[in-house]
Amino acid sequence: MRRMSRTVCAVFAAALVMAVAVAPALAEPIIHDVRPGYGVTGIGWISDYHAPLRGSAVDTRVYYLDSKVEGPTTLVLGGTHSNEIAGIMAATLLVERAVVTTGRLIVVPYANASGASYADTYHPEIGYYSLTTESGVRVFRYGDRLTNPEHQGPDADKYIHYPSGQEFPGYEARNLDRAHPGKADGNLTQQLAYAYHQLLLEEKVDVAFDLHEAGPTSRLANMVVANPKNIDFAVMAIVDLEMQGIVMNVEHSSDTFHGLSHREWGDTTPAASYLIETPNPAQASNAINPDVVNDKVNPLSRRTATHLATIDAVLNAHELLDGKRTRWVGLPSYEELVSDGLEEYLR
Amino acid sequence: MDRRMSNLRFAAVVVIAALVLTPVLAVAAPKPGKPALITSAGQSTDGLILKTVMTDKATGETIPFEKLAKPEDLKGIRTLIVSVGLSSKGLGAAGINVDQEKARVRSILDAAKKNDIFVIMVHIGGTARRGAGSDEFATLVADYAHHIFVVRAGNDDGFFTRLAQKNKIPLTEVDDRIAMGPAIMKLLNTK
Numbered sequence: 265m266r267r268m269s270r271t272v273c274a275v276f277a278a279a280l281v282m283a284v285a286v287a288p289a290l291a292e293p294i295i296h297d298v299r300p301g302y303g304v305t306g307i308g309w310i311s312d313y314h315a316p317l318r319g320s321a322v323d324t325r326v327y328y329l330d331s332k333v334e335g336p337t338t339l340v341l342g343g344t345h346s347n348e349i350a351g352i353m354a355a356t357l358l359v360e361r362a363v364v365t366t367g368r369l370i371v372v373p374y375a376n377a378s379g380a381s382y383a384d385t386y387h388p389e390i391g392y393y394s395l396t397t398e399s400g401v402r403v404f405r406y407g408d409r410l411t412n413p414e415h416q417g418p419d420a421d422k423y424i425h426y427p428s429g430q431e432f433p434g435y436e437a438r439n440l441d442r443a444h445p446g447k448a449d450g451n452l453t454q455q456l457a458y459a460y461h462q463l464l465l466e467e468k469v470d471v472a473f474d475l476h477e478a479g480p481t482s483r484l485a486n487m488v489v490a491n492p493k494n495i496d497f498a499v500m501a502i503v504d505l506e507m508q509g510i511v512m513n514v515e516h517s518s519d520t521f522h523g524l525s526h527r528e529w530g531d532t533t534p535a536a537s538y539l540i541e542t543p544n545p546a547q548a549s550n551a552i553n554p555d556v557v558n559d560k561v562n563p564l565s566r567r568t569a570t571h572l573a574t575i576d577a578v579l580n581a582h583e584l585l586d587g588k589r590t591r592w593v594g595l596p597s598y599e600e601l602v603s604d605g606l607e608e609y610l611r
Numbered sequence: 612m613d614r615r616m617s618n619l620r621f622a623a624v625v626v627i628a629a630l631v632l633t634p635v636l637a638v639a640a641p642k643p644g645k646p647a648l649i650t651s652a653g654q655s656t657d658g659l660i661l662k663t664v665m666t667d668k669a670t671g672e673t674i675p676f677e678k679l680a681k682p683e684d685l686k687g688i689r690t691l692i693v694s695v696g697l698s699s700k701g702l703g704a705a706g707i708n709v710d711q712e713k714a715r716v717r718s719i720l721d722a723a724k725k726n727d728i729f730v731i732m733v734h735i736g737g738t739a740r741r742g743a744g745s746d747e748f749a750t751l752v753a754d755y756a757h758h759i760f761v762v763r764a765g766n767d768d769g770f771f772t773r774l775a776q777k778n779k780i781p782l783t784e785v786d787d788r789i790a791m792g793p794a795i796m797k798l799l800n801t802k
Binding site for chain 1: 656
């Protein structure tokens with residue numbers, strides 16, 4: 265009888281564990297307002313690269329823009345952190361306006377869709393931001409930096425990065441940019457990172473960008489971080505940008521700080537990998553009622569333009585040194601985007 | 612009388628020696644010129660940026676950059692250009708620590724001094740590349756330098772001006788990184 269009771273308890277406990285493990289998968293994918301343009305030749309899901317993510321809150325659309333002309337494959341991720349919206353807007357503009365003429369472009373505007381399912385923890389008052397385009401008002405989520413705890417479950421005291429073993433505070437277990445190169449059977453965020461790693465390998469990505477933002481006075485603001493193997497291209501790019509009047513800095517990936525895209529993608533795949541940071545007024549430590557769209561010093565249009573110009577400059581450097589780059593038409597120039605505003609070019 | 616004559620003769624010899632040797636010593640002071648070599652002091656990306664802004668886009672002519680240059684790399688070099696800026700990530704990428712970097716920088720500067728090589732110290736990183744660590748490297752390099760070039764924003768506090776004054780060497784300020792290339796090239800091309 266007592267053995268029976270133990271067996272029942274064990275079965276119940278196992279069922280509970282499985283229920284908790286499966287619970288995140290019961291959430292629905294979140295569809296954000298991205299309106300594909302004529303350049304989009306295919307739409308998939310990140311779960312195509314790691315099936316257990318299908319139907320989960322981190323599953324997100326992957327847009328393919330294929331020129332059918334031989335050339336390199338470039339990957340652009342926006343929204344690794346859902347409060348770093350200039351990257352999301354740059355990726356969205358690529359999906360909505362770019363027509364690729366050489367090679368292939370793969371774009372994910374909401375790299376961690378779960379983070380965009382809830383308001384930014386530091387500035388919940390923002391909630392959403394809107395832009396009035398020719399087709400009407402478009403509303404976008406100002407999300408959080410981390411995966412929604414409702415989707416992943418409570419944080420442990422510590423998060424141990426896989427495979428380095430580096431220790432982080434527990435909440436970093438929900439940070440996609442501490443999870444690369446991911447773990448197939450890890451937590452939800454690690455599985456998401458694993459899916460991007462698979463995408464990079466399966467699609468034979470040559471150049472990869474992860475678009476971020478930082479506080480305006482942060483050392484990282486207006487920065488290109490490059491894996492050491494491709495630092496030369498980043499240096500050439502920032503010199504090119506400075507000639508255009510766009511001042512960016514450049515630094516290597518740290519060799520002691522693990523889990524970041526530029527470090528792990530560059531180390532574990534053939535892709536040249538870059539992370540771009542622009543200054544977001546809401547990420548200043550003392551920001552009160554920040555205007556994330558129309559900030560006088562760092563308006564969203566300029567931050568978005570900086571991301572796009574930097575991507576272009578890095579790819580130009582690849583063309584100069586490698587003789588090839590992914591090329592597209594249809595996007596506004598830096599000056600046009602800054603002067604006309606983002607609203608003019610979103611669909 | 613003899614003693615006075617002896618003193619006079621000694622004084623005359625000293626004066627004549629001074630007159631003869633002064634021009635010789637002046638001629639021996641190193642002058643800028645090519646071939647030149649860029650190295651880093653602190654392993655920030657600034658050395659690579661400097662090489663890029665010193666590259667002639669039309670002809671492709673450039674100044675070689677060796678981030679971990681050693682004394683033996685100075686063979687045939689007339690000017691050593693040292694780009695100052697400390698980056699822990701850069702040190703990590705180079706596989707060395709800050710003490711090893713200081714030792715390397717000191718050894719190449721000693722070799723440059725021994726071989727009468729003209730030394731240019733460059734700070735191109737602006738305010739972003741200032742701080743106690745970078746300033747320490749700047750102070751080290753300035754003791755060997757014959758000329759300092761700095762992007763104006765990096766000298767807001769007059770730090771490089773004071774270094775130039777202390778070492779009695781010229782300082783050239785430029786507006787931005789792009790202007791740095793032509794300014795140094797002009798000095799290297801001085802006849």
